[in-house]
Amino acid sequence: IKASPVTDGQTIFCGSTDGFMYAIGFDGKLIWKFKAGNSIEAPALVMNGSVLFGQLDGLFYRLDEKTGKEIWKYKTDNQIMGSANWLKVNGKVRLLVGSYDYNLHCFGFDKGDSIWRYESDNYINGAPALYGKYAVFGGCDGFLHLVDIETGKVFKKIKLETYIASSPVVEGKYAYVGDYEGRFFCIDLEAGKITWTYHEKDKNLPFIASPALSGNLIVIGNQDKSVYCFEKSDGRLVWKTKASGRVESSSVIASGKISTGTMDGMLYTYDLKTGPYELEKSGGNVV
Numbered sequence: 001i002k003a004s005p006v007t008d009g010q011t012i013f014c015g016s017t018d019g020f021m022y023a024i025g026f027d028g029k030l031i032w033k034f035k036a037g038n039s040i041e042a043p044a045l046v047m048n049g050s051v052l053f054g055q056l057d058g059l060f061y062r063l064d065e066k067t068g069k070e071i072w073k074y075k076t077d078n079q080i081m082g083s084a085n086w087l088k089v090n091g092k093v094r095l096l097v098g099s100y101d102y103n104l105h106c107f108g109f110d111k112g113d114s115i116w117r118y119e120s121d122n123y124i125n126g127a128p129a130l131y132g133k134y135a136v137f138g139g140c141d142g143f144l145h146l147v148d149i150e151t152g153k154v155f156k157k158i159k160l161e162t163y164i165a166s167s168p169v170v171e172g173k174y175a176y177v178g179d180y181e182g183r184f185f186c187i188d189l190e191a192g193k194i195t196w197t198y199h200e201k202d203k204n205l206p207f208i209a210s211p212a213l214s215g216n217l218i219v220i221g222n223q224d225k226s227v228y229c230f231e232k233s234d235g236r237l238v239w240k241t242k243a244s245g246r247v248e249s250s251s252v253i254a255s256g257k258i259s260t261g262t263m264d265g266m267l268y269t270y271d272l273k274t275g276p277y278e279l280e281k282s283g284g285n286v287v
């Protein structure tokens with residue numbers, strides 16, 4: 001299981017690399033499972049009585065939440081690695097998902113009908129965020145894209161450094177995202193400029209995970225086996241700690257605590273403000 005589970009009521013929904021989407025009760029009993037045909041590696045979107053998700057054949061499904069029956073499926077031309085987002089336009093829900101066919105796809109919730117495609121210059125790995133009426137996503141073309149959800153036209157392209165595999169987090173007019181060479185950015189979406197960048201000298205391992213934000217703090221794990229906590233206003237490193245394995249999944253913040261999973265099967269919990277008991281010094285700097 002690579003996909004994060006999501007819940008609605010007393011039901012857990014989770015896809016697996018065995019090609020099935022599972023609905024499991026809080027009692028641990030299977031409610032239903034749906035054969036999607038290929039690996040499901042992104043979290044599902046659960047809304048309006050439906051479970052929506054993509055898989056590695058490039059198919060995106062809408063299932064009935066209660067029964068697991070297929071309502072419709074939408075086809076992209078390559079694998080889907082990220083989860084979907086949505087926005088209402090003229091009273092109608094539009095769904096947004098990126099694909100390795102280079103396109104951000106927009107299609108209708110009711111029928112799964114294609115509304116538009118926006119083509120980037122490389123794979124789209126993460127999930128799109130929302131900034132007003134714009135979809136915000138990073139691509140393997142090294143740009144942060146802002147696309148008008150009504151028209152499918154690009155509003156801004158902001159050049160970063162290299163591949164962006166993680167999903168951005170947007171708060172106010174700022175987006176926060178990491179890249180494949182270990183840089184972490186704060187981007188002013190209104191100005192279309194980078195506000196600050198954190199990068200450690202001689203560090204070039206990727207940020208695959210997406211950031212988690214709470215108050216003035218941002219937490220993100222890296223493939224260098226470290227978990228970082230930054231001040232969102234200026235990029236100052238508040239704390240950093242070493243885990244036992246690579247961090248490729250996003251952390252969860254709840255009740256002042258952080259939970260982070262690692263690729264060697266460990267789950268760590270830290271205090272949001274102080275981190276671990278023994279902090280490691282970093283040679284990083286903020287630009």
